Amino acid sequence: MADHGDTGTQTPRERYRAQVQEEIKKHAWEQMAVAGASALSLNAIAKQMGMSGPALYRYFAGRDELITELIRDAYRSLADTFRAASETVGTGEPGLAVLAHALRGWALADPQRYFLVYGTPVPGYHAPDDITVIASENMVMMLDACAELPSDGPVTSFEAHIEGLGSRWADGHAAPPVALRRALAFWTRLHGVLSLELAGHFNGMGFDPALLFAAELDDLLR
Amino acid sequence: MADHGDTGTQTPRERYRAQVQEEIKKHAWEQMAVAGASALSLNAIAKQMGMSGPALYRYFAGRDELITELIRDAYRSLADTFRAASETVGTGEPGLAVLAHALRGWALADPQRYFLVYGTPVPGYHAPDDITVIASENMVMMLDACAELPSDGPVTSFEAHIEGLGSRWADGHAAPPVALRRALAFWTRLHGVLSLELAGHFNGMGFDPALLFAAELDDLLR
């Protein structure tokens, strides 16, 4: 989506390679949307593209690498969405609200992508370091949005707990405990609503999930 | 875990059948814990039990039925846990807190079981009606615990939205909007913390997830 990797001038071959690689991913996402992440099959993707199975090995070392690449893209996509949203500040609306709506839009746009990031983990799998880095970038953006909010009220026991950790936080990003507490609430509460909504657990309950989301966001901005 | 199905006197054969059926499920859960739900294989279970693959067809019509049965058991297990917890009321602790700790204990006891209920949904799958019934039983227990809490404060716009629905709620269980709002917050917030914790998203962040859970619970009881 955004410009990542070598952005220099490309030879026609490189351009073609990148193009086919993108198309493979596109079909992979479509397949995931239909049958879930675990059902992703290289041969099926190839067939859908009118190619033979082994051809895909020109573009990915194997199934695992493809999936890892999709996960990486998903994290990057969320980071890009957050970053783009962050740049529309100063319009009166608090930064947290902007991030919240960006998150919701991103989640609804592709539920399987959301679940690939925040859904059921595969017991064996461990994400590469660069993905972890993007994940903490996202956390930092949430933190920054929280830090600019007014912080009144007494210090809670959880904030005291955080204080006691000596702020050994990702990137050495020193955030006040109240901001971290708020960022965690932001993250967990909105994820709680979104994941249950996307999984269909609110079906048949009548209410509008968007309004529940808005209500939770209101509570966070209180 | 609890007594479900025919509890009448059993012939030795029936007893044996039930016993083997349970053992199959036990191995199924173990296998899921190792490789996730999608990797569940009848042949692998049979091999682990020292049986041949086709033998399992005496106990389950096929793979899909086994999985559905596991999902059903998971929902029932949570319902039983909630019910057992509800019966220990009156000790000063609010019912919601009791339910919360029961939920957390149940989730930590078997993360894969938690994710089978609340994790990434399989795009095609639709749960049978009796499972939906158990799910709404769980919701009702949360609702009841919320209904007994003092409800002060002004009516929020989300509560007005619920009011406007005319309470067309599962089982015709008429709950005041403020209780439903609170039950939804209870559910989504605790799920938010638990699912991110179990998925390992808090790893390396230093703080104790149990304390975050407790902090969120405190907010709900406020």
Add this chain to the structure above:
DNA sequence: TGTACATCAGTGAACGCGCGTTCACTGATGTAC
């Protein structure tokens, strides 16, 4: 108590299938002189 029969758990062979992956190859595209 003993015998004849029915029930049913479990086996082993076999089916077709789709998977990930390798390999030697063809043919087109790009590069160097």
Add this chain to the structure above:
DNA sequence: TGTACATCAGTGAACGCGCGTTCACTGATGTAC
């Protein structure tokens, strides 16, 4: 501009594998007289 060579995308055959599931069967357990 034209020719010789290198690069590389894609093919088709083949590999071994494990899967879910069926089928005809054996042998043990339970039942009826």
